[in-house]
Amino acid sequence: MKDLPAQPRDLDGNPVTPRAPMAMLAEVTHRCPLACPYCSNPVELTRAGGELSPADWARVFREAADLGVLQVHISGGEPGARRDLAEIVAGARDAGLYVNLITSGIGITRARLEELDSAGVEHVQLSLQGIRPDMADRISGHPGSWDKKMAFADWVTEIGFPLTINAVVHRQNMERLPEMIDLAERLGARRIEVATVQFHGWADLNRAALMPTREQAAFARQVVNDARLRLRGRMVIDYVPADHHAIYPKACMGGWGSTGLNVTPDGTVLPCHAAQSIKGMAFETVRERSLAEIWSLSDSFNAFRGTAWMPEPCQTCERKTVDFGGCRCQAMALAGDARATDPVCSKSPLHEQVVARAEADAASPTEALIYRRMTKGG
Numbered sequence: 001m002k003d004l005p006a007q008p009r010d011l012d013g014n015p016v017t018p019r020a021p022m023a024m025l026a027e028v029t030h031r032c033p034l035a036c037p038y039c040s041n042p043v044e045l046t047r048a049g050g051e052l053s054p055a056d057w058a059r060v061f062r063e064a065a066d067l068g069v070l071q072v073h074i075s076g077g078e079p080g081a082r083r084d085l086a087e088i089v090a091g092a093r094d095a096g097l098y099v100n101l102i103t104s105g106i107g108i109t110r111a112r113l114e115e116l117d118s119a120g121v122e123h124v125q126l127s128l129q130g131i132r133p134d135m136a137d138r139i140s141g142h143p144g145s146w147d148k149k150m151a152f153a154d155w156v157t158e159i160g161f162p163l164t165i166n167a168v169v170h171r172q173n174m175e176r177l178p179e180m181i182d183l184a185e186r187l188g189a190r191r192i193e194v195a196t197v198q199f200h201g202w203a204d205l206n207r208a209a210l211m212p213t214r215e216q217a218a219f220a221r222q223v224v225n226d227a228r229l230r231l232r233g234r235m236v237i238d239y240v241p242a243d244h245h246a247i248y249p250k251a252c253m254g255g256w257g258s259t260g261l262n263v264t265p266d267g268t269v270l271p272c273h274a275a276q277s278i279k280g281m282a283f284e285t286v287r288e289r290s291l292a293e294i295w296s297l298s299d300s301f302n303a304f305r306g307t308a309w310m311p312e313p314c315q316t317c318e319r320k321t322v323d324f325g326g327c328r329c330q331a332m333a334l335a336g337d338a339r340a341t342d343p344v345c346s347k348s349p350l351h352e353q354v355v356a357r358a359e360a361d362a363a364s365p366t367e368a369l370i371y372r373r374m375t376k377g378g
């Protein structure tokens with residue numbers, strides 16, 4: 001991405017200065033006992049030997065707090081795959097960050113969860129892959145996952161953590177969304193994040209098996225709207241819609257380099273979890289540069305700040321400060337160019353093509369899944 005300006009600007013040529021990020025995603029490992037076919041990790045995963053140490057993470061958390069970050073989402077892979085997770089968590093707590101643990105619930109015993117409580121975890125986000133054992137185990141590629149997750153959810157509420165359920169929806173489970181919301185309520189969740197599969201990384205390999213139909217997308221929207229009314233004051237519902245069937249794209253990351261950043265297991269700093277799918281973009285690492293310098297000065301973060309980088313029709317569109325031209329990784333995946341208008345936008349010249357491809361994938365009879373593995377096809 002050599003021809004993008006190092007200094008981001010708006011369309012009037014004024015320099016754009018980044019604000020402080022609010023949240024950081026700390027992917028402490030790519031190792032995971034599950035093999036979800038829509039995993040947001042990159043297809044090329046970092047092995048254990050390349051992971052940052054707890055001391056590295058403690059420094060990164062201090063730098064994040066100094067930069068203005070308020071909360072850290074400790075994620076993976078499965079963060080519980082790290083035996084030193086409590087030490088990592090303590091580093092975040094000592095830096096004064098609010099610590100959210102994002103977990104599959106597999107491989108963390110009750111005793112370990114209590115240890116993580118003492119170390120500083122303040123909120124737990126548990127992923128569910130289905131509303132019954134057969135579906136949960138098939139999608140996660142992990143027999144017995146359902147029983148372990150249900151036990152884990154009980155421990156979360158018994159210990160007293162606030163609980164969020166993370167439910168990824170796709171063609172093979174979207175019709176069960178009402179039951180998923182009921183299940184989250186029964187488990188005592190205060191929030192459920194219903195996210196339609198984002199077709200980057202591993203999910204892109206599974207488009208034909210997971211792409212929802214237009215009717216399913218409309219159904220999910222209605223279910224979420226109804227449930228928000230019914231559960232007002234009891235449970236919050238966040239929703240990432242199926243934007244292949246929408247008119248406008250999502251404001252991915254709230255705008256590139258504007259509110260959050262991701263640090264991968266080996267210390268690479270990314271503007272979003274899928275940014276490494278952008279060909280030609282180089283990323284910096286906390287092993288060589290401070291987080292503050294990377295946030296403010298790196299070419300990767302500055303690439304899509306402001307509005308001057310935008311193509312038409314975004315430049316003259318009234319939504320350019322609403323959705324920021326959509327998702328850069330989706331533009332890369334669908335248009336082959338991260339600078340393009342997100343092709344799911346109805347104003348994109350590629351929109352019809354993208355919709356036709358999504359409809360064809362949604363109509364595919366295949367249910368076979370390509371599971372996430374440490375090596376592609378391995």
Ligand code: SF4
Binds near residue numbers: 249313319346
């Ligand atoms: Fe968003 Fe660009 Fe589409 Fe306008 S043209 S709605 S700014 S993606």
Ligand code: FES
Binds near residue numbers: 274326329
């Ligand atoms: Fe990277 Fe949307 S996932 S910008």
